[in-house]
Amino acid sequence: EAEVAQSPRYKITEKSQAVAFWCDPISGHATLYWYRQILGQGPELLVQFQDESVVDDSQLPKDRFSAERLKGVDSTLKIQPAELGDSAMYLCASSPHRRNIQETQYFGPGTRLLVL
Amino acid sequence: DAKTTQPTSMDCAEGRAANLPCNHSTISGNEYVYWYRQIHSQGPQYIIHGLKNNETNEMASLIITEDRKSSTLILPHATLRDTAVYYCIVRVGSNTGKLIFGQGTTLQVKP
Numbered sequence: 613e614a615e616v617a618q619s620p621r622y623k624i625t626e627k628s629q630a631v632a633f634w635c636d637p638i639s640g641h642a643t644l645y646w647y648r649q650i651l652g653q654g655p656e657l658l659v660q661f662q663d664e665s666v667v668d669d670s671q672l673p674k675d676r677f678s679a680e681r682l683k684g685v686d687s688t689l690k691i692q693p694a695e696l697g698d699s700a701m702y703l704c705a706s707s708p709h710r711r712n713i714q715e716t717q718y719f720g721p722g723t724r725l726l727v728l
Numbered sequence: 729d730a731k732t733t734q735p736t737s738m739d740c741a742e743g744r745a746a747n748l749p750c751n752h753s754t755i756s757g758n759e760y761v762y763w764y765r766q767i768h769s770q771g772p773q774y775i776i777h778g779l780k781n782n783e784t785n786e787m788a789s790l791i792i793t794e795d796r797k798s799s800t801l802i803l804p805h806a807t808l809r810d811t812a813v814y815y816c817i818v819r820v821g822s823n824t825g826k827l828i829f830g831q832g833t834t835l836q837v838k839p
Contacts, residue, residue, distance in 0.1 A: 616771075645826065653829075653831065654815055654829025654830055654831060654832055655772065655827075655829050656829070657826040657827070657828075660826060668826060703771050703772070705771075705772075716774045716777070717774065717827060718774065719771030719772045719773070720771050721770060721771050722769075722770070722771050724769075
């Protein structure tokens with residue numbers, strides 16, 4: 613069964629450093645999502661792509677976070693500089709984007725970030 | 729998107745049915761009810777979704793009340809591997825819209 617791939621699985625960094633996460637969605641999935649999950653809470657959407665275009669980044673802290681999906685396939689989420697409050701699980705999800713059909717989002721295993 | 733209310737935690741005996749309730753009293757006519765679960769340290773996993781009819785798949789059954797203000801997720805024969813946080817999500821009709829997760833219900837299946 614096809615899965616969403618994410619790397620790294622774990623990342624420890626010091627505050628003020630740059631950090632990047634990578635996501636490879638299920639092949640053929642046009643829609644890609646990045647969520648952040650703080651310990652004890654549910655995931656919260658950071659950014660949504662439709663192919664290579666951003667369709668929702670209203671909750672992305674744009675002063676330090678950036679996301680790209682240059683060829684409409686895999687995606688990178690970057691934080692620069694990292695702050696202590698960025699410690700969380702970063703989840704990537706994808707869905708096929710078929711017209712008029714309710715979409716299921718498939719999640720990857722996540723990247724757990726610890727900022728020291 | 730409509731808000732949902734779920735109990736914080738529930739216990740269930742292994743082999744018995746687990747019934748997880750969810751209130752969504754402000755749901756609109758075009759909003760779907762989704763259920764996901766998240767096993768410790770893993771990404772959320774889709775379980776089932778529905779609009780107004782009851783739904784069943786290989787994992788669970790979803791019972792939606794006639795007024796659509798509440799629903800119940802049923803795991804017919806819970807196993808220890810079903811221990812997880814279960815999220816009830818009401819999603820607006822856009823088929824690619826974001827999921828807004830609440831706190832969820834922590835289900836503990838006990839031997």
